[in-house]
Amino acid sequence: MVLDVMASRLSAFATGLVIGVGAALAQAFLGVAPPVAYGICMVGHARDLVAWLMNHILGTRFEMQPVSLEIPVLTVIGVLTGSAIAALQRKEFKSARVRNPVVVFILGFLIVNFALMLGACPLRAIVYMSYGNIHMVIGFLFIVAGVITGVEYIRRRPTPK
C-alpha cells in the first residue's frame, strides 16, 4: 500500500510538514474557510461537529464557524478512522486499564474549555502563527509557559504509589 511505504519513511518532521501543507491546502483550494487558518483544528472542528449535531437533533442554537453551517467539517471522524486503520494494519490495538478515569475525564473537560477560549488546539495555534496572527503568537507563548509550569508541577508533586 502506498500509504504504508510512505509512512514507514516519514520522519516526525515530514509528518509535520504534510499536516501543515494539508491545512494550507484545505483553506486555499478545498473551501475549509472562513475563518482563516482553520484547515485542521482538533478543537474547533470537534466543536463544529457537536454544534451542528446538537442544532439539527435538539434544535439548539449553538454558534459555529461559517464553514460548518450547512455541512460540518469531518476532521475528527477522519482522524479517529485513519488512526484505527493504521493500528489495525500493524495490529497495534491497545487496551490497557485506565488508572484514574475521573482525573482523565476532568482533564479532557478542562483542556477543551481553555482551548475554545484560545480559539485553537495546539496544532491550529501553530498553523495560525504561520499565518502571522499576533494573538496566536501570544497564545502559543502562553501554551509554552503552561507546559513548563505543568512540567515543574509534575516534578514537584508527591507521587502517590
Next chain:
Amino acid sequence: MIHAIATLVIGLLIGYLGQRSRICFIRGISYPYLMRDFYSTAAVLGLFIGALVGFVAFGSLGGYTQGFPQLLATPGISLRFPIVFAIIGGFGTGFFSVLAGGCPFRFHVMAGEGRKVAVVYLLGFYVGIIYFYAIVMKILTLLIEAIG
C-alpha cells in the same frame, strides 16, 4: 460539500500518519524541557514550515489566503479581550495538556488505536464542548459586555 469530504480525507491521512509517527504537539514542547527529547519538536517545526510554505505557495497560485500574512493587521489587535483569552486559554491548554500527557490531536489518534484512557479523555472533551456553550461562553459574553 467539498469541505466536508476534504476534511474527512485529510483527517484520514493525518490520523494514519499520526498513529505511525506518534507525534504530539504538546510533547514537542514538553519533552525537550523534561528529558532532552526533540522527536516531536521536529513535528512542531515541520508543521509551522509546512503551513507557511503552503500559504505562500497556494496564495501565489490563486488560492484563498485572505489577509496573509496578518502580522500587525491581525483582526482585533487593538481589542483587549482576544489577548486576555489567548493568555488564559493558552496557559490552561498547555498546563492541563501536560498533565494529560498529550495534545488533543494525539488523544484523538490514541482513541482510534483503541486506548481506553484516550476514550475517557474524549468523553470529557466532548462533554466539555457542551459545557462551554451552556455556561462558559455566556459568562464570557457577559464579561465582554460589562467591561468592553
